[in-house]
Each structure stands twice: as structure tokens, then as C-alpha cells.
Amino acid sequence: MDERTPAAPGRTGGVVPPLVSPGPPLTSAQRERWSRHLLLPAIGEVGQRRLRNARVCVVGAGGLGAPVLQYLAAAGVGRIGVVDVDDVELSNLQRQVVHGVADVGRAKVASAADAVRRIDPDVELVEHHVRLDEGTVDLLAGYDVVVDGTDNFPTRYLVNDACVRLGLPEVWGSVFRFDAQVSVFWGRPPGGVAPVQLRDLFPEPPAAGAVPSCAEGGVLGAMCGQVGTLMATEVVKLVTGAGRPLLGRVLVLDALEARWAEIPLVGGGARSDSGEGTGSRAAVASGSADQATAGEVPVRTVTPRELAALLAARTDAPAGRDRMVLVDVREPAELDVVAVPGAVNVPLARVLDGSGLSGLAPEAPTVVLCRSGVRSERAARALVAAGWSDVAHVERGVLGWVDDVDPSLARY
Template identity: 40%
Template sequence: MSETTFSKQELERYSRHLIIPEFNIEGQTKLKEAKILVVGTGGLGSPLLLYLVAAGVGNIGLIDFDVVDESNLQRQVLFSVEDVGKSKVEAAKARLEGLNPHINFTTYNAKLTSDNALDIIKKYDIVADGTDNFPTRYLVNDACVILGKTNIYASIFRFEGQVSVFNYQDDKGEFGPNYRDIFPTPPPPGMVPSCAEGGVLGVLPGIIGSLQANEVIKVITGIGEPLSGRLFLFDALAFDTRVMKIRKNPDTPKIEKLIDYEYFCGFGESKQEEMVKEISVEELKALQDSGEDFQLIDVREEYENEIASLGGELIPLNTVEDNVDKIRTDVKVVVHCRSGARSATAIKILEQYDLDNLYNLAGGILAWADKIDPDMAKY
């Protein structure tokens, strides 16, 4: 018999849960006793957290190292204009405490890494992954597998979203498929842009994040059938939904330790030969002002270039190999994108053609807008 009790205010707050026969006080008690870690407080984390807190999940950990940016407000409904520039976890906590004062919050204003993931995740029953990058997705998955924790997964991109429940332990004690069973290896860097690079319809995180919250509540309370062994797919433009069956892959290597996930996903520089030469935005500005002849290449998409441009020649990343003949060999060539990731990938591709005069613009358009031209849109 649980010793968890509810105040009069809590009973009134959760009354619509309590009158559901399949849920009632037993389900609400499980919610109050649960410990959930939400990784990322952005597009998915916003609706996810709002509904988990409103539902009465009693102990919630928030981990995010980012600050609120103006561009977040199009979809990250946890935040307001007054939060711009503030730590996301602290701004989120303040908003959520105003929604439900009966919740215990633990904030981690830090990046989840291989060094801290196991120590943090072991304190929680369930992890809800609201991140938008592959290194963290694989890190969360592997840590959950090692620790035997359920991973409630969701992802969004432009008009499409996915939801699943990974590493779920059933009544027989058997664990279901994990993220690596359907995505054993990450795509090449730059092949699948993040939401920051590829965009996302503002309402989509609300739809998918709410479905993710639904799976968290189902797993906590034991009602219904969780999305273990299934991957839910949603297309907002066609309003089309599909559910794919997924199974444990016998060829998936046993996960026994955490690794360097940046390097695993092709973003790290664990090997000296994989590093590319860089130039800072201040150095580029000085180069422009000097009148020296050089070539500036933009490897973003055309629509990004239309929003914000440094005046470079547009050669989108997926067309770089088809345009090697456009790269000059007699001058310094500076390659840029939004953040520096795609341009670094482009340089690695071009260096295969014996080009050694290429420099990556560190920080890309984001750094230029921050340090050189604050009036420029961060695209």
C-alpha cells in the first residue's frame, strides 16, 4: 500500500483523472511517485513538460545547456519574450512551477555527455528524449540500455514527426527494441539537417510532444499499450499516420559502455586528419576590408541564402561534388553555412579533390550575426 497522500488542492486539480475508472487514484499516485528526466526543453520538451507537469508527474529532471533565443518562440511554447537570453532550464522551471506548485524539479544547466549521463539518468525511472541531434539520441539510448531504463523517443523535422518507446521492460521482464535496432548507425553528417538548419512547422512539436507525453503517462501508470516495438509516423501536410512494427535486431551489438558520440556521428575531431582549417568571422571581416582576392562559398540551401547572406556563391552541400570545378585554386576559399557543421563536411568532401586552400568559417552565419552584424537574421 502506497503511503503517498494528496492534499485537498491536489484532489481537486486532478479530479478529471480520478473519475476515469481505468486511472483513478491508483494511476494518479503512480504519477506523483514517478521520476522522469526530460532531455531538452525546446520544441518537443515544451509541450511534453507542460502536459507532464499538468498531469501531476511528481518528480521531473530538466537538462539543457542552451539559452532562450528569439527564434525559439515560434514553437517552444514554454517561453516568452521576457525569457530571451535566459537559461532554458531555469526559465522552464519558473514557468512550470507557476503551472503546478506540487511538482519537484531538478535542473541541470549542462550538456548531457558520456561523462555525466549514467550518473544523471540512474536517478530516474524513465527518460523522455526531446533532442534534435544524433549524438545525444545515441547517448540517451545507450545509457538507458545500460541502466535498464525506458526511453520515450520523439523527433520532428519540417512537417514530419516520429514517436516510439524504446527499451521497455514488459511484464515478463523482457526488454523491447531500442533505438539502435532500427537505426544502427547515424546518417553521414549534414545528410539530415537539424530543425535549426532544416526548419520545422511551429505546431508540429506540439502535436508530437503531446503524443510523447501520452506515452510517458501510459508507461508510468501501466494503462493501455505503449509504443514498444512500434514506430509512429506522422505527416502534418498530408495528415497521414502510419505505425511501423519494429523488432529487436539480433545483429545489434551489445551496449556495455558509453563512447564518444560526436565522433561516432561524424562530428568529432578525434583524429587529427579529420580536422579542417578554420577562419573566424573577425578574420573574414578583415579579409573583406583588406580588398584581398578570395572566394566565399555558401553551402546552405537557397531559401536560407534568401533570408540572410554574406554575399558568397551559393553551392548547397548536396551539390558540392557536382561543382568542384567552381572552386578556385589560386586564392583562399572560405566556406560557410549556418553554424559551421555543413561547411566542415563540404570541405572534407572537396579535400578529396586535392584542394588545400579551403577554410571553414567558424560559427557560420550565427557567429557573424552575433559578432559582426547584429541586425542580420540568424539563418
Template identity: 50%
Template structure:
């Protein structure tokens, strides 16, 4: 499959790049549009271009979790000019969050995270539209999940991660996923309804069984270093921008694994479990 019209609504593959289908038809920028200057360092990147920037402006991205991973994801997607960003989180900002959740400040303690996030993000880019939501359930996703071009999963619990990933596997909504504990992180991209030759994979292709409580280390027990969360979230934002704009080689069928203690990074391929 080739990409053809850069403003197509359909998913397409060009080389190793993947362009997700968008719910809203991108509109080409007109000459002299101030946005072209604002995002100049974006669209000058090889493969992105003005067409890719127009795709970002048309995109609708749901970010589940506005904490450690969600902070860099939300900041970079907002700065990049993603048109509409949904923010799901039922927590309020706590003092213990501030070590790694750089989207929030001391004045936000006690404030709902979506409200704190929107206040800061709107100051960064007033042209982005934000939608705020609370706790995400399977029922909520069944009703609203297909309203988004892409879901970015940024929670810190296995229950939430598998809930969102299983919904994306069933519905076909593409998913950018990441996890981090202590000094280790993993990032990947899943798209269960991807067009050939893109592999149709899900979180359960990589981690088939949700870990039972207490069987794996957790951040409340072993900690998590703030900058490592930033590494993971920044990588997730990069993957989201790549598949929305349709350039680069996304981590579909591959997982980025980093041990920040030694700064060793590996990208491993995986296939569905038999």
C-alpha cells in the same frame, strides 16, 4: 505477468498495458484530497483511475531538453501531476526559439532554459517538484541516471539522442523518444530491461547507426513547423503518462510516424536487428 497490487514497486504487464517500476512507493489518495478534484479528468479516463494518478504523483521523470519537444512534454507532465520532474538543458532562450518553444516567452530571452521552464511550470502546478540541471554527459548519467523512473529525450541533436539512448540501453532505465524535422515526426518508447512479454528494444533496434553529420536533413537547414513539434511532444507526454500510470498500449516495439503535410499517420512495428 499480471499487475496484482496497483501500488507495486515492480514493473508489471496487464494485457497490452505496461506499468514501469517506480523508485518511490505510491501513496493512495485519501477521501476528500483536493488533488482528486484537480486531476478528476485524468483519473476518470478508463484504465488510469485513482491508482494510476497516485503512481503519477510518486513518479520521477527526467526530461532532457527544454526546447521544442521539451515544452509540450514539460507542460503536460506538470499539468498531469507527475511528482518530480528533472529538467536538463544548457542553452539559454533565444528569439528564434519562440516560434515553437511555447514554454518560454519574450521576457525569457537570455535566461537559462531550465530556469525559465521552472518559473512557468511552477505557476501551472505548485505541487510538482522541479530539479534543474545543465548539459547532460555520459558521466552525469552514470552518476544520476538511475535516480529517475523514466527519461524523456527531447533534444535536437543526434549526438545527444544517441548518448541518452545508449545510456538507457545499458542501464535499463526506460526511455520515451521523439524526433521532428520540417513536417515529419517519429515517437517511440524503449525499455531494454522490460519484463516478458514486453519486447526488450532500444533506439538502435529502430535506427542502428547514428547518422553522420550532413547525411540527413536538419531543422536549421529545412526548418521545423511549430505545431508539428507540438504534435510530437504531446504524443511523447502521452506515452510517458501511459507507462507511468500503467494503462493503454504504449509504443514499445512500435514507432509512430506522422507526415503533417498530409496528416498521414502510421504506426509501424519493429524488432531487433540481427
């Protein structure tokens, strides 16, 4: 089972040799536990020993990380690291199936660790309760393969650039609404296979606020299970050398149509001469999505409590050109979850293209609101550019309003 036919030199995709050497012989109990793997010619006992000797780091204990963690533990992976800095929130439970109601408020890494240990108490579970940045990302060097289940662009590019630099294979997935993508990236694959990375698919991260997140646009919870289990399968294939990994191929899922499609991906277009992600790109990717683009003048901010005071004062003020206008630039469906009273809804796209400005008064004091403060900052700059003289946006957005002003509202 260990013989593999290498791909032709420079070819994208193809078979690669097993990533991990076999560990110690299996005990009788282990042979029984993983007997269904032992029956598979492409895995067998040697493959199971490779899994038991493998070190896999899962970045993100959310919608994608949850099924990945469960199935890697069930598959017998010996050491699993989980990286996440967030706590469990009620809105996570729709898709993040390693967490339950009793875990709300706990660190996600702790909740996920408990779930993994319930599956297999012998797994060496390493909790990395840190935010990945340039100073912490090298913790990935202690693993054989990295799984990216994150939900924000800066971290995705940071992880990919680190994997390229460290020579680690990366199993990558992305979900949004009813659509998903899965692939495997590897900056220095063996067997003559061409290198490929995230920057070959998407050379640069989008501008802050340009692409809505799942928290803003929604995601089908069950689809996270479909995609996460596929990602776990790719990890097993890489570790054991079974089959053909998704190197140089991107699987695209349209869940509403129940249709998978495959897109070829040619590597090498976004790398420097050293074969690694460039430093400038890594710096962009590691920056905060809330930071202003270089050269832009930051717009004024108000806190949620200051907004509450402005709204109270507006109630007592007569209608007129000096009356403050609150503009909510979220999508209409988001207002169905939680809305701040007295706001006018003009989605960000209609602010940016100007189609939603006709009903607003440039001379009126204007405060812009979104979910977290990213889209509102972008909209506020657009209003200033369009001639508005008195514009501010709400820091932390609706999330801050719920936290600081009205905790009875839903937090999403």
C-alpha cells in the same frame, strides 16, 4: 485496474505493468484537481497516486520538451527533471512554448522551471543545467522514465545507450520540417516484452553534417505540440500501466498530409551479448559532431573576423585567379534568413556529388561557410579531395558572423 495481461514471451509491444508504485492517498484538493483522471477506469485514484509518485526526466527544454513538461506537470507527476545547457534565443519562440520574449537570454532550464511551477507549484522541479556527456549522463539513474526531446544525434545516442545500461524506459521523439516520429524504447522491459532501443531503428548515428538539423532545414512549430503531447501521453501510460505503450512500434507523422502511420520495430539487433549498447558505439555517440572522423586531416579554419578582413581585402583586389572565393554551402532557404554578402551559394549536396563545382576555380583561394561550421568542414574536405589547394572553412559559421561581425543580422 492493476491487473495486466502480460505479453507473450519475446513479443514486441503489448501491455506492461505499471512502472511506479502508488504514492500517498490524495488530499481533497488533489482529488478535485485531477478529477478528470480519476474518472478514467484505466487511471483512477491509484493511477493518479502513481503519477504523483513518479520521477520523470525530460532531456531538452525545446520544441518537444516544452509540451512534455507542461502536460506532465498538469498530469500531476511529482518530480520532474529538466536537462538543458542552452539559453533561450528569439528563434526558439516559434515552437518552444514554455519560453516567452522576456526569457530570451535566460537559461532554458530556469525558464522551463518557472513555466512548470506556474502550472503546479507543488511539483518537485529539478534543474540540470549541464551538457550531457559520458561524465554527466548517469544523472538519469535517479528517474523512473526518461523523455528524449533533444535535437542532435550525439545526445540522442548517448541518452539511449545510458537508458539501456540503466534499464530505464525512454520515450523518444524526432521532428524535422513537416515530419515526425515517436516511439518507446526499453532495454529491459517487464512482462516478457522484447527489448527494443534506438539502435534497432537507426543502428549508428549519421556522419556529421550528413543530415540537416531543424536549425538548417526548419520545422513546423505547431507539429512539435502534436508530437510532444503524444510523448507525454506515453509517459502517463508507462507510469500508470494504462493501455499499450509504443514499444516495438514507431508512429510516423506526415503533417502536410495529416496522416499517421505505424511501423513495427523488432528489437535486439544492435545490442551486445549483455543486452546493452556497446562501448564503441557509446563513444562515437558522445563525441562532438564537429570533430573530424578518425584518420582525416583537419582543414584550416578562419574566424568570422578573419573572414571579414578577407572580404574587405577582396573588395580592393582586382578580379582574377588570386581573388578569394567565399562559398556558402547552406540551403537556399537559409539564405533568406541571413546571408553574408559576397558569397556564392552551392549547397553541400552539390559540393559532395560534384555537380556544383563547375563554376568554381580550383586554383583560387576558397573559404567555405555554413550555419555552424559542420557542413563547411565537410565541404572543405571534399574540395581538397577534388584538387583545391587553398581551402579553409569558417569556424562557427554564420552564427559566428552574427555574433562577432554583424549583430544586426538574424540569428537562427
